[in-house]
Amino acid sequence: MDRRQAFYKLFVCIGLIYILYALITNLVVDPDSEMFLSQKAGLEHELKPRIWLTVMHIHVGAACIAMASGLINFSNLIYERHRRLHRVNGYVYVASVLMAVLTSGYMAPYATGGKINSIGFNVLNLLWLFVTATALVHILKKRILQHRRWMIRSYVFCFTNLLIHLLTYLFHRMIGFDYLTSYTLGLYGSIVLILIAPEVLFRVERQIGPPGL
Template sequence: MTISRSLLFSLNSCFFISLFTFAGFHFARLRSQRDSRRLIGNAPRLMNTKSAFRLLITVAAAFVFWTLFNRFALDPDASVFLSHKTKLIRPMNLPVWLTMLNVHVIFACIAIAAGVINFVSATLRKYRKMHRILGYVYVVAVLAVCITSGYMAPFATGGRVVSVAFNLLNII
């Protein structure tokens, strides 16, 4: 049984997102431990703050690189991804949909990069203006991702249930 490239991309995306989330939560927990100077119980520390942050940056950079490489180098016309969209309820305007997909991918990568940079405590301490600007960049990027995914959701592979789920995710 062969695994298609889009399924492989979806699995890789889920893996990177879950690893990115775990590293972010772990980094935030380590920061709060360091800031409050207390340990939670007698649990052994798996990694220090620097290594957790390095893991966070590595995972985020790998995810952004893989996403951009897959979207713009491996499959620039999204033919593999679009080959799964066979039973659509309404016709798709392909040039507009591809433009929305490109905007969606680019702004999602910008949001990930801005979020990771804002995790650096030196950014908040030394460069408060940059931290604030990156916060605004993050909010604008997330709003752009929500708007573009709102356009693409009705064309989701999986039908109306998946489309409703994507739109509910936009509301959150």
């Protein structure tokens, strides 16, 4: 096993663990999101819990599908031996991203922390749509390398929620900021990391080769 195979398998493990975590947390441990809703403050719009909860579950499902389909399509084995599956699964990814963005757009006005965080989530949604659409345009024009790079940029957005909660925990529990401030820092810190991480990966690839199996 070379380094790029090991990198891809580590990548798959992290993705699968996070998908299971998201599904178990939202469907089994706290299906009504009572803990998360109890932390919401500074809202400018009246939240209707049942509608919000339904949209949130659709959002989680779409994000998990996007993450899973991305893991499949980053496999060199799938790309080389099952081109049609790669192509169809790519459209599944794009549709899942669109659904995740639309549902996030509905939830953005109810973001914890109020307007400043609503703006942050809308920025994330627009960026995710832009990079995904750019990746789609490149593959339609047969620009394989550019397509792959923009797909990596798009795929990193699947980890938005994970990054937000990790950074919020860091600022709130370890540094001692209040929860709302920590959440805002976590959101905007995640935007920065999402934009930087792919560029760091591209530099690493020059040393170990592209991730894949």
